[in-house]
Amino acid sequence: MYKLTSFLILFITISLSVKAQKSLTVANYVLTNDSIKLYTKKAGNGPIAIFIHGGPGAWSKSFEDLGGSNLESRLTMIYYDQRGCGRSEGSKNDDYSLEKMLEDIEMIRQRYNANKVYLIAHSFGGILAVNYAQKYPDHIKGLIFVNSTLNLFYSIQHQINYMNSLLKTDYKAVDTSQIIPTFKNVQSKFVEEGFIYKLLSDNKNNADLLNKIDSENPSEFAFAQKALYIADYQKDYTKITHQIKVPVLVISGTKDHAIGEDHFKSFNFPNQTIKEINGGHLLYYEKNKKFINTVFEFVRK
Template sequence: MKNIHFISMLLIGLFYSCSSSDSSENIKKGNQTILTSDGVKLAVKVSGTGPACIYVHGGPGQDYLSFEKMGGSNLEKCLTMVYLDQRGSGHSQNAKDYSLERVIKDIEEVRLKLGLKKVYILSHSFGGVLAVNYAQKYPENLSGLILANSTAHFMDAKALQTQIEFGYRLLKKDTVIKENNLDALINQMLIIRKKLSANHLGYKFIADNVNTIIKVDSIESSYKRTSDFGT
């Protein structure tokens, strides 16, 4: 969630014109529920004016509310923001199918049911995996891709090496990780996370300031929600 205010200003500068010629002009605003083709109810909120932008949150199993409340709503000045809780997340319904293909299809079905021709996709954290794969499958429906502190690979050897090395740097130890075995890397990640937690630095994997984590947790615990996708 770090750098969210910078990202907000950057995107507002990018989309300096609030006029829109696409189908977002007539989109229904407010909270609504969209039923997927496999019968899952997705919670969606539409706010703002301008080109349509679907926000794809992290986790898996997080929600859109913390992003909206901590700076995302600033984007509504020049974008029609479509906040989406993924299946098994936030206000959305739990499901049996959490496959990558199915969750990407959810994003596409939201676009279709809202009557949008093209959309920007704005992702955070794990949402980057979904955003990149959506862009690969539906490039003709994309106005642009915005990756805000996102990851493109959920369980990838190179990504884990980088994260473990970052963890050691937080502990003031420059360490080069050459291990390529995924299981071994996962074990090393668990070890470094325990060391960071023991030094009260575990939050650094997510934010620069621990107060950011406290605020996120406060927002996400303020209502009855699900994180089934994550578990």
């Protein structure tokens, strides 16, 4: 059984052989302004890039261990687990608001003395990244969206449609208030039929590898349990993309059934580069070399 921590299935990547310079690797905790300890880790060489994991409710270890570390040859990576996720503490007053999540990212930027940073966002992390860029544009060097959603309910509805197509069922949400209950119903059937890995990859072994790593996650999944019921995470943030002026790289999988293969077509960043990669939600793993090269080319320019 897969350890599903949220409605949006997560990513995995795989390490490739990379000849990188030796770099200082430091694991540390950043104390937020409401006294929450956020797990962070710094490693690599070059401009600072903060990785924003997905879920909602995942952690950064999967990315770091299975491919994210390949970016360290040209980027100084800051891996962090969001509050209520992974190795970070949960909010003492259950504050998992979008505003508080953005403040956490800003605290991390300040902690590592970076004037401007790249944000590398995966899956649900796209919602945090686009809102941070709108609030703190002067501190963004570039945004990198990888299999990212900017409209959570759109992506959940896409998953419902995909699962219906494989199950030959017709689960429907009559309005947005029914999307989450409908998703739970169809997902339960999808798990029962042994299809759940298909939201991640056509290759079950790839999904099993992710599950093995995520089985080590020590979190109580406080954020995952609350995120989908918080109004700010239910909004369509594709509508603000035209306001974001910084350079943007959008990497999308042609078979990404978790986010929606065509979701990126609703993005309207003025300075965006679109890169479609033949793969699903696990293109980090299945197309890791192409992914790494795409990011490096964006950074180089």
